[in-house]
Amino acid sequence: MRSPVRKVCVVGAAQNRFGPMRETAREAAAEVALAAIREAGVTPKDIQALYVGNCFGFSESQAHIGPLVSTALGIPDRPTLTIESACATGSVTFREAYVGIAGGFYDVALAVGTEKVSHLDVLTATSYFAMGSDHAYEGRNGVSFPGLYALMATAYFHKYGATQEQLAAIAVKNHRNAAKNPKAHFQKEITVEDVMKSRSVAWPLKLYDCCPFSDGAAAAVLMSEERARALAGERAYVLGSGRGGMTAALHDREDLTRMESARIAAEQAYGMAGLQASDVDFAEVHDCFTIAEVIATEELGFFPAGEGAHQAAEGVTALDGELPVNPSGGLKAKGHPVGATGLGQIVEVWDQLRGRAGARQVRDAEVALTHNVGATGGSAAVHLFSL
Amino acid sequence: MEEKAPHMAPHISEYVEAAREGVIRGVTCGGCAHKSVTALVVCPKCGGSELRPAEFPNEGTVVSYTILAVPPEVFLDEAPYAFVIVQLQDGPRCTGWMPSVKRPEEIQIGDRVRFVKTYKPGMVFEKA
Numbered sequence: 001m002r003s004p005v006r007k008v009c010v011v012g013a014a015q016n017r018f019g020p021m022r023e024t025a026r027e028a029a030a031e032v033a034l035a036a037i038r039e040a041g042v043t044p045k046d047i048q049a050l051y052v053g054n055c056f057g058f059s060e061s062q063a064h065i066g067p068l069v070s071t072a073l074g075i076p077d078r079p080t081l082t083i084e085s086a087c088a089t090g091s092v093t094f095r096e097a098y099v100g101i102a103g104g105f106y107d108v109a110l111a112v113g114t115e116k117v118s119h120l121d122v123l124t125a126t127s128y129f130a131m132g133s134d135h136a137y138e139g140r141n142g143v144s145f146p147g148l149y150a151l152m153a154t155a156y157f158h159k160y161g162a163t164q165e166q167l168a169a170i171a172v173k174n175h176r177n178a179a180k181n182p183k184a185h186f187q188k189e190i191t192v193e194d195v196m197k198s199r200s201v202a203w204p205l206k207l208y209d210c211c212p213f214s215d216g217a218a219a220a221v222l223m224s225e226e227r228a229r230a231l232a233g234e235r236a237y238v239l240g241s242g243r244g245g246m247t248a249a250l251h252d253r254e255d256l257t258r259m260e261s262a263r264i265a266a267e268q269a270y271g272m273a274g275l276q277a278s279d280v281d282f283a284e285v286h287d288c289f290t291i292a293e294v295i296a297t298e299e300l301g302f303f304p305a306g307e308g309a310h311q312a313a314e315g316v317t318a319l320d321g322e323l324p325v326n327p328s329g330g331l332k333a334k335g336h337p338v339g340a341t342g343l344g345q346i347v348e349v350w351d352q353l354r355g356r357a358g359a360r361q362v363r364d365a366e367v368a369l370t371h372n373v374g375a376t377g378g379s380a381a382v383h384l385f386s387l
Numbered sequence: 388m389e390e391k392a393p394h395m396a397p398h399i400s401e402y403v404e405a406a407r408e409g410v411i412r413g414v415t416c417g418g419c420a421h422k423s424v425t426a427l428v429v430c431p432k433c434g435g436s437e438l439r440p441a442e443f444p445n446e447g448t449v450v451s452y453t454i455l456a457v458p459p460e461v462f463l464d465e466a467p468y469a470f471v472i473v474q475l476q477d478g479p480r481c482t483g484w485m486p487s488v489k490r491p492e493e494i495q496i497g498d499r500v501r502f503v504k505t506y507k508p509g510m511v512f513e514k515a
Contacts, residue, residue: 127460136399137425141509142462142484143455143470150453151472158451158496200467203454203491249425251472251480256451 003272004102007225009235010385012040013350015218015343018335019185020118025054025339026065028217029114030072036219037073037110041233044073047221048106050080053093053113054339056128059120069112086132087288087331088374089113090218090342091381097222098241098383107227112219113340125213129338132375134249146210146289148250148376150202153291155256157204162309164204167290168195169313171208171332174287177319178329180360183347185214185335209290211330216337218344236353239275239367240384242268248378257306261380262299262373269382270301275367277301280384282323282352282362283369284345287330293317296371297325300382324362327352342372342381349385399426409504411445413479414438422479443478445502446515450474452494455484461508469494471512473502483510 014035021028029052037044050073052066062068066080085092090113097111117125130139133148143151156162172192178184190208198207228235244264250256270276277300285300287293294308302323303311311317317325328334328348331341349368351357366386373380402424405412413424418435422443429436450472458466462484469488474480483502488494499515 122457123460123463126457130459134425136402137482139459140403141470141482142458142465142468143453143482144457144459146457147453147455147470150455151451151470154453154496155451200454200456202456202470205453247425247431249482250451251482252423252425252431256472 005104006102008098008101008238009223009225009228010220010238010346010350011223011228011231011233011235012036012221013219013347014039015183015340015347016216017183018214018216018337018344021116021215024060025057025114025116025217026062026068026072028116029065029069029112032217032219033069033073033110033112036221040221041231042108042221044075046108047075047078047110049100049109050078051083051093051097051109051111052080053083053089053343055084055086055089055115056117056338059128060116085379086374087286087336087338088342088372088379088381089339090344091370091372091383092342092379094220094343094346094383095241095243095381098238101222101224107224109222110219111222111343112217113343114217115337115339116215117213118215137249137251144202146205147202149289149291150205151250152256152295153204156291156294159257160306160309164196165192166309166313167209167294168192170287170290170293171195173312173318174326174330174332177327177360178333180358181329181334184329184333185212186329186333205289205291211288211332211336214335214337216335216340216344218340218347220343220346220350234354234387236350236385236387238383239386240269240271240273242266242272242382244380246377248375250376257295259295259299259373259377259380261377262296262371262382265380265382266300266371269384273384275384279367280323280369281365281367282327283325283371284328284348285325285330285371286373287326287332288336290332293325293330300369300371319360319362327357327360327362342370345370345372346383353385353387406510409502411443411475411481411502413441413443415441424479424481444476447473447475447478447500449494449496449498449500450480451496454489454491471500473500473512481510483512485512487513
């Protein structure tokens with residue numbers, strides 16, 4: 001991997017409240033984009049390129065929403081790139097904007113992710129989400145998206161002896177954090193008993209092990225360090241940016257308890273930043289299902305393989321723990337508007353690093369990590385940030 | 388000089404059609420003997436592109452499983468059922484579902500299973 005040509009900063013970031021929204025995905029994208037642009041202290045005219053993440057536009061009879069967002073922002077002449085990478089769409093979108101600036105093509109770029117699925121019934125949404133798998137061999141053979149993560153959980157339980165109660169503790173922790181987040185889809189605390197009593201979706205995963213289908217939009221304005229320094233406002237540096245991949249189909253993996261793409265992305269991000277896992281003060285990780293948070297915290301190097309579940313159950317990753325994970329509430333409770341999720345993580349980091357996270361503020365939050373994966377790990381992106 | 392275009396062997400449509408006839412099709416790498424049901428044009432193990440059509444044994448062991456209570460739409464009337472990843476004997480891994488397995492107590496990692504020809508959608512397995 002070659003080093004980036006120049007440093008990149010986030011100078012503004014915003015999201016709407018995740019959860020059912022009235023507006024279409026394109027409208028929500030334009031609204032959060034304008035909020036991020038204003039926060040950055042610039043105007044839409046300063047944006048040189050737009051990167052727009054969206055997965056299920058076809059459910060709104062709409063593809064190619066990039067130009068719709070630029071048009072709504074009054075800058076239809078700017079180049080747009082519409083991006084789909086399943087659940088990693090938001091962070092991949094951010095990464096492409098990062099690359100555009102780090103590589104010297106642009107000085108100011110907008111990354112925005114947006115999703116609307118609340119107009120779909122649960123069965124249709126379940127079928128659409130399964131399309132992120134290798135559908136010919138997985139979805140077509142009868143597995144749902146939760147089912148794929150359930151296969152990982154079964155393998156993890158078998159290999160390491162973890163339990164459903166340990167996974168439940170992660171759901172409880174993320175709901176507790178989301179209850180302090182006014183932008184979260186769910187703002188209600190739950191108990192381990194609630195999780196254990198919730199109905200089975202894909203054994204061993206229960207309803208409360210699963211993230212919701214959310215609507216939502218999130219955006220970030222990125223700038224070259226030089227341009228950012230000329231502004232009066234705050235900035236967060238992108239210290240590291242990593243991308244990894246792996247086979248989409250679970251049957252092509254030797255070890256179902258591992259997610260190589262995330263490990264590759266993390267190694268690149270740590271390497272670029274000159275940091276290691278122990279330097280991270282808090283992390284927003286991809287917890288589409290509770291088992292996903294366990295595997296994430298292991299691949300990111302926070303815990304050795306097989307340790308993630310019980311470390312979480314013991315409170316190490318709680319808001320007041322040694323290493324807070326998902327202070328926002330995560331996908332599990334803050335919500336998972338697929339195309340927006342990765343950018344929503346960056347909004348949380350932006351708020352936390354500047355001490356603007358209110359009741360869920362992480363103490364001494366100086367180095368933040370975001371981890372976002374597409375479907376079952378076929379795409380992964382890891383980013384490191386500090387002020 | 389005309390170069391022969393790479394060929395997916397078998398095409399996904401052939402894999403699906405063969406499965407309807409009770410046969411699991413895929414590829415074996417001519418270079419390193421790596422086996423796969425997933426469509427490939429280059430072997431992920433050795434980088435070779437000499438991928439030959441192959442048929443694999445119908446029997447294998449369960450690598451992992453889940454019991455689906457909320458299935459994709461096509462499978463709605465069948466829930467609950469087990470979905471399994473299977474290590475085929477002398478073959479690659481593949482996936483399928485087990486209409487007869489309704490509860491987690493009824494299945495374990497390592498169980499012997501067999502692919503069967505049915506009128507149902509997807510790849511159907513039963514206990515061997």
